[in-house]
Amino acid sequence: MNLLVTGAAGFIGSHFVLRHIKNHPEDTIVVLDKLTYAADKSLLDPIAEQITFVEGDIADQDLMTKLVEDHSIDTIINFAAESHVDNSISDATPFLHTNVIGTQAIIEVVKAHPDVRLLHVSTDEVYGDVGDDDPSCKVTDTLRPSSPYSASKAAAEMLVLAAIRTFAIQAVITRCTNNYGPHQADEKFIPTVIRNALADNPIPIFGTGKNKRDWIYVGDHCDAIETLLTVDWKSDQRTIFNIGIDREFENIEVAKMILTLLGKSHDLISFVEDRKGHDWRYAVDSSETRTLGWAPKMDFEEGLKETIDWYKSKYA
């Protein structure tokens, strides 16, 4: 395959290309990343000689077109996004630019190159939250995004779905639950807990800490994407795939697990004012994705240990 991977200097995209090039050294990988505050280009240093890295914006349609044509790209994987909910509450503008306008620019490129497939990485946050006794969300459920971030991701999905219907572009959408693992930006929940715990600083926990998330190890998410790349999208009519592990933890439980693994006191936990519009619980039904032969492999406690070790060396 000749892949154009956007946003691969970020958390999930960097894992994806590092793993993909290891397993498929014969493939071409072009990375396009704007190098925002969330990016760390050095994550790609181990494979710098094996990929083409381009600094740029997915909303730059001319640049995207040139990359697709110059490198005979057959598949675009769109990880690029503004991804932090709290930032979207402060200022939604960059979210609209990248997540909505940027996605439409990619769609325009795919429309003009009908042989090029688009795997658009979305999020389970487009469903909004679910109650404790509600069933897991199915891909046919109504979208009820709560934050400007999730609203911008839902808008991007609508544009992709419209282009599938109107222009018959080849595209699939993934809705994954919260990822954890090495490489995640410092602002996110698990790195925040680890960083503060290592420094013996108070660990901020929104509200009651009882909000539930279904944490997936980033490598398992990447495996699901690899699985989708093997599917013949022309014969398989499904377009939206949920990805999750069906094991939920309250935020407070995760914080306590990390503190225990680090040998730190649970007294470091400090409750702070709840996030505005904070989603209570996410839960997705990923049975459709499992029919493709994918299943998550990483045990949560093992994955947390690996994650903690990585941040220990980062913050040392």
Ligand SMILES: NC(=O)c1ccc[n+]([C@@H]2O[C@H](COP(=O)([O-])OP(=O)(O)OC[C@H]3O[C@@H](n4cnc5c(N)ncnc54)[C@H](O)[C@@H]3O)[C@@H](O)[C@H]2O)c1
């Ligand atoms: N992290 C999660 O828990 C999670 C869960 C489900 C889905 N997702 C989705 O997965 C994707 C990747 O998330 P992540 O956590 O790796 O995000 P991230 O914030 O760590 O990385 C995003 C990357 O995109 C780049 N970028 C931002 N704007 C760009 C633009 N206009 N053009 C080119 N590059 C740009 C950034 O520089 C960064 O390298 C996002 O689409 C996100 O919505 C994330």
